[in-house]
Amino acid sequence: MPQRAKSLANSLPWLARLSPALLGVMIFIFIGAVSLAALLRYSDLSLWPQYLSEAYLWRVIRFSLWQALLSSGLSILVAIPVASCLMHRSFPGRGLLLQLFAVSMVVPTIVAILGIVVVYGRSGWLFQLFGVQVPLYGLFGILIAHVFLNMPLATRLLLQGYGLIPAGQWRQSSQLGLGRWQAFRLIEWHYLKKVLPGAFVLTFMLCFSSFAVVLSLGGGPKSSTLEVAIYQALRFDFDLNKASFLALLQVCICTLFAMLVYRLTPTNRQDMSLLASNRYLLRDSWCAKVSDGVFFTIMLLLVLPPFVAIFxxxxxxxxxxxxxxxxxxxxxxxxxxxxxxxxxxxxxxxxxxxxxxxxxxxxxxxxxxxxxxxxxxxxxxxxxxxxxxxxxxxxxxxxxxxxxxxxxxxxxxxxxxxxxxxxxxxxxxxxxxxxxxxxxxxxxxxxxxxxxxxxxxxxxxxxxxxxxxxxxxxxxxxxxxxxxxxxxxxxxxxxxxxxxxxxxxxxxxxxxxxxxxxxxxxxxxxxxxxxxxxxxxx
Structure with a gap:
């Protein structure tokens, strides 16, 4: 008992120092809890089985999952080679491109949509220059917008993963004359696989809960998502019961998906000795140059035209x-x-x-x-x-x-x-x-x-x-x-x-x-x- 009292006494100074931080976290939890409680108070649980039997709901769930998986998967697939290229190659405008990525991560969605319409719309630049008509309103348009918004975010998250690699490993790989593929397989992948699940979950949730993109480019009820359905229930019907049901359903789906991915995720820990990772030259090849050129061109075609179109x-x-x-x-x-x-x-x-x-x-x-x-x-x-x-x-x-x-x-x-x-x-x-x-x-x-x-x-x-x-x-x-x-x-x-x-x-x-x-x-x-x-x- 005296030992427990001594331990409590030792912890009191820490609690006093951390009290502002604890207060902030508790306010965050409290407001979130009372918000959900207030919404559930207006809910009629007896109607929820009826909502579950609606064919429209399951169509919305399937489309929400499908477009989110495709969008996040495409964003990650483009981001991996682009991050590798940015890590290993120096070229004029590299810093400017990283700054453009930083801005595009938080560019207003409605502005991005307008730029995409100017480029890919029925009378857009693509049609005027090449006569190509893109089915912009529907799944294809949603994918273009989501990749434009989320690929720069995924790239920057992967570059953070590259920052975890100790400089000694880069130096040793350069001394051994490793090529890009060998270095990726033996060194880079070990660190990227710690960052990839978190990046994938983040982009998936952003795409799954997408609102403005789907509302603007969905093209109708067949391309609706749960977020848009919640908006319709609140804005047009003011059906709090249905909105709360759809919200809890979205929370359950996202939670299960995150738990499934994080269960397979290796623990990500940063080396405390790392302030910045030096770049060491690896053995180059024509295959690496072609690969970098192809994916870099794809990235530029996805990111630059909508930005230029905005202005x-x-x-x-x-x-x-x-x-x-x-x-x-x-x-x-x-x-x-x-x-x-x-x-x-x-x-x-x-x-x-x-x-x-x-x-x-x-x-x-x-x-x-x-x-x-x-x-x-x-x-x-x-x-x-x-x-x-x-x-x-x-x-x-x-x-x-x-x-x-x-x-x-x-x-x-x-x-x-x-x-x-x-x-x-x-x-x-x-x-x-x-x-x-x-x-x-x-x-x-x-x-x-x-x-x-x-x-x-x-x-x-x-x-x-x-x-x-x-x-x-x-x-x-x-x-x-x-x-x-x-x-x-x-x-x-x-x-x-x-x-x-x-x-x-x-x-x-x-x-x-x-x-x-x-x-x-x-x-x-x-x-x-x-x-x-x-x-x-x-």
Missing amino acids: DPLFSATFWQTLQSAGLWRAVGVSLKIALPAALLSLLLALCFGVLARHCLGRVGVHWLPDKLEHLSNLILMVPGLVIATGLFLWLRDFGWGLSSGYWVVVWVNAVMALPFVMRALMPTLYQQEKRFRHLYASLGIWGLSRWRLEWPLIRLSLAQAFAYALLLSLGDMGVIAIFGSQGLLSLPLYLFQLIGSYRLEEGACVAVVLISLCILLFYSSLRLIGGKSHAVH
Whole structure:
């Protein structure tokens, strides 16, 4: 008993230091739980067997799974050779391409869709130049959009896997004269297979829960997904019972899929001695050059044309007329009013998760907690943001706040929707600093703000990237705002969607230029202001 009391006394200082992080995580869990509880309170469980017997539901589930598997599989298949090429070859514009990948990861979906329509549409560039008609509205269009959005993300995740390879192994493979295929088989694959399952699960969940892409390019009910079905149940029918049923069904499917993949996943651990991996030249061959050239060309054809197409209206007379529209600038103001607090809130939540996770890293009795915290932060990929927003709105309405709470619901849901991306940008650096300097800080008695001041030069770039990702994701969101949007809460993506829906395509294309330009400006401003002068995107 005295031993237990002594152990409790020793743990009290740690609990006091970690109390802000614990509070943040508990608020995250509490709001998520009450949102789902509020939604389930309006549900009638007796009707759920009837929903399960509907043929339409099973058709939606099959299509959701099929398009997500195809989209994530194609993204990974292209990303593997592209990441290998970027790792082993230096060429002019490589840094610019990596920065383009960083931006394309968080480019507003509705803008990406517009660029894809300009390139692949019925009267698009492909038809004008080669006379090729692409069946854009349906599965093929959904796959093009998902690969455009997710292949850069998968590539950057695989490049992180390459960063785990010790420099000594590269040096030894160069000394032995290994070729690209031999190095891939003997060295690279051992590390990539630790990263691939996580990258595949992330891209699968993003494609499975895709909303704007399917809504815009689905082409009808036969190409509908669970996310779109939830939106229809909430927006058009306000059927909370059916929406909650579909949401729980989506959570179950995503959870089972993630458990199945992660069960086969090797443990991914970063070497604490690695700050950067040097590049050593391997034996080259014509086969490696041809392979790199083919996949690099495929990547450029997938990524560059939609980006260029977005800026096509820049020099038109309509663009300058659009800039004079008062509605455009009201929408810009609303988007910034949502995105800035959402990004700050997402970064604060990620720091709460990160501080708690890195304290428990490798400690006896709580060594399992970091992985669980990371999985908890990824739950928003399984639970539709539309459903969380609706449940939170209903819970706030019970307290009499009603429609006035719509803005804060949008801000909160955007913050938690960006949390998985913020965590991926932040956690590797936090773990690395913990492994390298934990014992030094403990021996010198450095804690709290004193530690953060010392670590600031080392983590500020990761913090800048995390904030930039959250800012752009919130700026380009069209899911939650589609439910709560009104004349007083009309964001730039929703304004663009309304223009396209009313067949004002030229004006919509001009608004897309403003939106993507604003995203690029905010992205690099965040990196410069927070990340400092050495703000290159790695």
